[in-house]
Amino acid sequence: MCGIIGYIGRRQAGPILLEGLKRLEYRGYDSAGVCVLSSNGNLSIVRVLGKIAKLEERLKAGLPNGTAGLGHSRWATHGRPSEENAHPHTDCSGELVLVHNGIIENYLELKEELIRRGHVFRSETDTEVLAHLFEEELRRLQTSDFSAKGGSVSGGKLQTSDFRLQTSDKAVLAAVNRVTKKLRGAYAIVIAAKRWGRQIVGIRKDCPLVIGCADGESFLASDVPALLPFTKKVIFMNDNEAAVLREGRAPRLYTTTGKPVHRAPQDVPWDPLMAEKGGFKHFMHKEIHEGPRSFEDTLRARTYEENLTSLLAEIGLTPQSAADISRIQFLACGTAHHAGMVGEYLFEKWAGLAAKADIASEFRYSARNLQPGTLVIAVSQSGETADTLAAVRMAKSCKGVLTAGIVNQIGSTLTRETGGTLYTRCGPEIGVASTKAYLAQLAAIYLLALAFGKARGSISSREFRSLTEELLELPHKLRVVLAGLERPVTELAREFQDSKGFLYLGRHVLYPIALEGALKLKEISYIHAEGYAAGEMKHGPIALIDREMPVFVFNPKGCGLYEKMRSNIEEARARGGRILAVITKGDAKMSRMAYRVMEIPSASHEFFEPVLCVAAAQLFAYHMANLKGLDVDQPRNLAKSVTVE
Numbered sequence: 001m002c003g004i005i006g007y008i009g010r011r012q013a014g015p016i017l018l019e020g021l022k023r024l025e026y027r028g029y030d031s032a033g034v035c036v037l038s039s040n041g042n043l044s045i046v047r048v049l050g051k052i053a054k055l056e057e058r059l060k061a062g063l064p065n066g067t068a069g070l071g072h073s074r075w076a077t078h079g080r081p082s083e084e085n086a087h088p089h090t091d092c093s094g095e096l097v098l099v100h101n102g103i104i105e106n107y108l109e110l111k112e113e114l115i116r117r118g119h120v121f122r123s124e125t126d127t128e129v130l131a132h133l134f135e136e137e138l139r140r141l142q143t144s145d146f147s148a149k150g151g152s153v154s155g156g157k158l159q160t161s162d163f164r165l166q167t168s169d170k171a172v173l174a175a176v177n178r179v180t181k182k183l184r185g186a187y188a189i190v191i192a193a194k195r196w197g198r199q200i201v202g203i204r205k206d207c208p209l210v211i212g213c214a215d216g217e218s219f220l221a222s223d224v225p226a227l228l229p230f231t232k233k234v235i236f237m238n239d240n241e242a243a244v245l246r247e248g249r250a251p252r253l254y255t256t257t258g259k260p261v262h263r264a265p266q267d268v269p270w271d272p273l274m275a276e277k278g279g280f281k282h283f284m285h286k287e288i289h290e291g292p293r294s295f296e297d298t299l300r301a302r303t304y305e306e307n308l309t310s311l312l313a314e315i316g317l318t319p320q321s322a323a324d325i326s327r328i329q330f331l332a333c334g335t336a337h338h339a340g341m342v343g344e345y346l347f348e349k350w351a352g353l354a355a356k357a358d359i360a361s362e363f364r365y366s367a368r369n370l371q372p373g374t375l376v377i378a379v380s381q382s383g384e385t386a387d388t389l390a391a392v393r394m395a396k397s398c399k400g401v402l403t404a405g406i407v408n409q410i411g412s413t414l415t416r417e418t419g420g421t422l423y424t425r426c427g428p429e430i431g432v433a434s435t436k437a438y439l440a441q442l443a444a445i446y447l448l449a450l451a452f453g454k455a456r457g458s459i460s461s462r463e464f465r466s467l468t469e470e471l472l473e474l475p476h477k478l479r480v481v482l483a484g485l486e487r488p489v490t491e492l493a494r495e496f497q498d499s500k501g502f503l504y505l506g507r508h509v510l511y512p513i514a515l516e517g518a519l520k521l522k523e524i525s526y527i528h529a530e531g532y533a534a535g536e537m538k539h540g541p542i543a544l545i546d547r548e549m550p551v552f553v554f555n556p557k558g559c560g561l562y563e564k565m566r567s568n569i570e571e572a573r574a575r576g577g578r579i580l581a582v583i584t585k586g587d588a589k590m591s592r593m594a595y596r597v598m599e600i601p602s603a604s605h606e607f608f609e610p611v612l613c614v615a616a617a618q619l620f621a622y623h624m625a626n627l628k629g630l631d632v633d634q635p636r637n638l639a640k641s642v643t644v645e
């Protein structure tokens, strides 16, 4: 997603900030900006819509000298890509400047309060509230009673108009403590203030922030690659920590409540390319591990019952108009279509609505006359898939049909063609095979199915609350799955890397996961794989099974058709098929049945099992392709965004 770089030292900051931002370009962005702090305390901000090269061009026209500063590349989440929304952001008086990655969940509430207190906003971002909140804290310090010199940090009680004290770590942390207490969400923030003099401050919660240490100079960055041209000595910040960086002094680390933290710098042995991939060999592998985060970010601030109206407003509906919808039609291609297929089950069960997922390339040429009252939900990572766009246009020609999108790329064509967009928040996906985007699409579909269920009265407030609580636990469980399966799945891939074909079987909500598992394997390892609804086996594909046809099955215990699935697996086993089974940890019956198992925790609700099961399939496909030495991130014949028919 967005990239951050901060610098303080003896060298000119401008070129360092630009170099750092260039090292983060691979993450994708739509706008960028820097601020240089000059020695006389001026803050000079330059921002552009577009590429770093454009920013560089603008800076050539003249950037004030200064040996400290901060920079940012933005990938829009709140507010369209534009110069006004680009970072750095500043407060009303231009007293301070900051950049931010992450999402401030309660920014609307905070913004309303700040506006009531007279603040004027210049952007549509959630970030800007941070600038105004810090402005208030700095003003409070300046105007408050001089007598309490050296006041305590906790509770932000430090009160002084003494300049030396105002620039002390204590004063900085008092402001940090008071502001962060008001925030809900995820953030990595780098901030500089005229009143703080020559120092920059980094704050982290749930978003990466790394300190770079060098002789007489220090850096802050969202990612190691931005630091590698300058230093390999880094300190990884933890959640709820703040770092105070000053020229000529080693960075100081604290908790956001002001307690000193002692953590020695460590050497990162990565080369620049490895660093871009976060230490992973391939982007796809990194992105599989970003699945939990992408799921979590997509849910952020959208699961509360009181936010139901604003969630539905994202797709252009109200609770009333949602209640009036009579049918759901998903349209999508490939992996996104498999997300829509999971949606069929969720909408039917939770919202009591007939729901169908169609492949856009088929739908666009069908003679389907959608009924009035149908809501078309187009699912797309890129928002530019030609067939999905054409299918949506075709659907719009049917009378009384409403359209919405679940899209990752802000401002993409699909977002302009539908009545509203629920954005997934997984950041740019670089590997051609979709992994973290799929998790985010599932998260968005869970949100909508629950919101429709609530709006239509088919689930109670109690059910809504308990389901959303379980939903919010999934990212943690997904992390457990990824950590636990990495090694066994690598071994499994080693054992099966020469197999010529695979069958993937699932039932009910895990049928789309069988399709997705097979698709992942095909597209990156070039091994033929067939995804099937396990109940269909007897009607043909069972003839394929022998010892040379491994059968990859999904049968966690929570699954509604667990026993039925076991019978299907037994049938495959009886024909010599070696069963590779994704099962609930400790399920002895399934363990006895399977040739090899991949154990996952219970998802607590059968409808949430797809989230955990798909991670096993993604990892397996990845390791198969990696062991074969294939170009995992750019498989042959494939493009990331299919903009032609």
Ligand code: F6R
Residues within 6 Å of the ligand: 333, 334, 335, 336, 337, 379, 380, 381, 382, 383, 384, 385, 388, 432, 433, 434, 435, 519, 520, 523, 640, 641, 642
């Ligand atoms: C598979 C994959 C593709 C895409 C499909 C739709 O890993 O990435 O199947 O899911 O091309 O793309 P979007 O989501 O951009 O519409």
